[in-house]
Amino acid sequence: MGEKERGEHLVGILMGSESDLPVMEEAQKILDQFGISYEITLSSAHRSPDRTIHYAKTAEERGLEVFIVGAGAAAHLAGLIASETILPVIGIPIDSSPLKGMDSLLSTVQMPGGVPVATMAIGRAGARNAAILAVQILALKLPHLKEALKGYKERLAQQVEEKAGEIWKGSI
Numbered sequence: 005m006g007e008k009e010r011g012e013h014l015v016g017i018l019m020g021s022e023s024d025l026p027v028m029e030e031a032q033k034i035l036d037q038f039g040i041s042y043e044i045t046l047s048s049a050h051r052s053p054d055r056t057i058h059y060a061k062t063a064e065e066r067g068l069e070v071f072i073v074g075a076g077a078a079a080h081l082a083g084l085i086a087s088e089t090i091l092p093v094i095g096i097p098i099d100s101s102p103l104k105g106m107d108s109l110l111s112t113v114q115m116p117g118g119v120p121v122a123t124m125a126i127g128r129a130g131a132r133n134a135a136i137l138a139v140q141i142l143a144l145k146l147p148h149l150k151e152a153l154k155g156y157k158e159r160l161a162q163q164v165e166e167k168a169g170e171i172w173k174g175s176i
């Protein structure tokens with residue numbers, strides 16, 4: 005499976021198919037921006053359940069602290085991971101089927117009581133938010149990430165100011 009030494013990676017990014025990669029790359033970009041190490045791989049709840057369960061069961065001993073899991077269609081991948089770990093699981097519904105992600109949204113979010121999956125928006129925004137939430141979770145014990153998150157918020161506001169300035173045509 006290509007796992008690295010314990011402690012090398014804090015976040016595990018998992019997706020159901022190679023076709024999910026363009027969406028999941030949004031999560032990678034954010035983690036790269038914050039300098040957070042992650043592992044990334046494919047597995048499927050339905051096509052490779054044994055691989056998925058092994059991945060979840062061995063995560064803690066590899067040093068992972070949070071999962072980011074994306075899948076489309078009947079998206080049971082995040083739920084299967086959540087059933088096999090005590091680590092927090094953030095789910096991303098992917099809009100890969102003819103139902104455009106509404107299927108994966110409901111499959112990901114509607115977990116039975118007792119087995120949470122923190123479900124994000126469908127698609128790229130969800131992948132981006134999943135990574136930010138992972139940073140926020142890690143920041144609870146890594147103070148330098150708190151400062152980095154404050155800087156991130158400031159840059160978001162600054163980008164709005166800049167765009168507002170570019171399109172401004174008001175009289176005041």
Ligand code: RP5
Binds near residue numbers: 020021024074100
């Ligand atoms: C899901 O089915 C995957 O997560 C993907 O979003 C979707 C389609 O997979 P492929 O047929 O492209 O492999 O399991």
